[in-house]
Amino acid sequence: MTDPASPALPFSVGSRVRLRELPSFLKSADPMPMLRPPDLVDAQEEGEVVGLRALEQLAVRFRRGTFLLEARQLEPVSD
Secondary structure, eight states, rough: OTTTTTTTOOOOOOEEEEESSOSSOEOOOOOOOOOOOOOOTTTTTTTEEEEETTEEEEEEEEETEEEEEGGGGGEOOOO
């Protein structure tokens, strides 16, 4: 059941995104997530949303891996 008062995620699977700022760590989107250093993703690197998770988290594929990020940490890429 969804709560009609909850805001919809601003991104969907396939959306192109980039980080607003580098986080202090990255969490891998593996079945057993691990904390990874933030330098695996460059500041202006574009990624693709490959999955939507609970609590407004998104699985985003970057060049060096797929990581779980909160929607507020991301901004859309304009073509």
